[in-house]
Amino acid sequence: MNVFEAVKQSVTTRQAAEFYGFRVNRAGMIACPFHNDRTPSMKVDKRFHCFGCGADGDAVDFVSRLFELPSKEAAMKLADDFGIAYDRNGKPSIVAKIREPTAKQKFEAEEKLCFRVLSDYFHKLRAWEKDYAPKQPEDEWHPLFTEALQRRDYIEYLLDTMLYGTLEDRKALVAEQRNEVMKLERRFADSRQRGNSRPIRTDTAR
Template sequence: MNVFEAVKQNVTTRQAAELYGITVSRNGMAVCPFHNDKNPSMKLDRRFHCFGCQADGDAVDFVSRLFQLPSKEAAMKLADDLGIAYDNRQKPTVKPHIREPTPEQKYRQEEMHCYKVLCEYFHLLQKWEQQYAPQTPEDDLHPLFVEALQRKTYTEYLLDSFLDGSPEERRELVAQQGKEVMKLEQRIAEWTTAGTLHRGTGQKQPGTDRER
C-alpha cells in the first residue's frame, strides 16, 4: 500500500486539521487557514471545503496547502506524524495514533484558540452596539453599548494583527493576551448561558432594562 492509499484510508481531514493546531467546532466548522477568514467558513469531515475561498480536498490536499508541500511530501508527513506504516509491498497499516503534540503544535492550538475567542467577542460587541444603542437623546447609555464603543476598534485591531502580523508578532500577541482571553472566554460563556436561559423562560437578560 503506497503512502497516498495508507493516509487516505486512515486519516480524515478533520483529524489532520486538529493534529496541526486547527480548532474545529462540534459541528465541524473552523476558521479557514487559507484566507483572511474572520468567521468559521470551513467545513471539515473526511474532506474539507471552505465556503469563503472555495478551497477543497482531502487530508493530503489540506496538509499540502497548510505547509506548502508537494502532495507526496504532505502524505509522508501525515503518515510519519500519525504513525501510519506504508510501503509498496502491501505491509499492513496500523491504526492512526495521535502523538503528543509538539511545542509548535501546542502553540498553534493556543494561537487559534486566542483568535477564535477574540472573533466571538468582536461579534458580541457588534451585537451590543446595535441592540443597546440609545433610541432617543434622553436615554442613558447602556453599559454594554459603552463597552462596545470602547472595545470594538481595539478588538478588531487584534484580529487584524493575527491575520497580517509576522510569526514573531503573533507569538508576542498570544503571550500578551493570554490572561485577557481567558476572562473573555468565561464572559462569553456566561453571557451565552444567560441568554439561553432567559430565552427559554421568556424573561429579559439581566441588565438589559434601560434606566430613564
C-alpha cells in the same frame, strides 16, 4: 504503502482539523477556512464538505488547501505531523500509531484558536460600536454599544501582543485568556443556534 495510502488510512479530516487548531462543535462542524464563513458550515468527519462554498475532499485535500501545498507535500506534512510511517519507494510498510501532538504543536494550535476568536470578537465590537450608537443624546445606550466602548481597546491590545509580543508574552496571554476564549466561543455559538444577531451577554467586562 505510499504516503497517500498511509495517510488516508490513518487520519480523518476531523483529526487533521483539530490538530491544526480548529474547534469542532458537537455537530461535527467548523467554520470553513476556505471562504468568509460567519457560522460553521463545514462538516468534518472522515472527509470534509462545506455547505457554503462546496469545498469537498479528504484529509490530504484539506491540508493541501489550508497550507496551499501540492497534494504530495500535504500528505507528507500529515505523515510527519501525525507520526505515520510510509515507504518512500511505495513498498508495503507498517503504519505507526498516531502520536500525540508535541507541547509546541499544542501551543501553536491554541494560539491560533485564541487569535481567531479574539479577532472575531474585535470585529464584532467595532461593528456594535457603529450599529448600536445612540441616535440622539438622550437615547439610552444599548448594552452592546457599552460593551464595545469598554472592551475594544483592550482586545486590540491583546491582538497586538499576539502579533508582535515575545514568545513568553504570547504564552502568558494564551494561558490567561483560555477561559475567556471558551466563553466567547460558547457565547457566539449560542447566539447562532438561536438565530439571533444579538449575542447572549456574558461576564466579559474588565
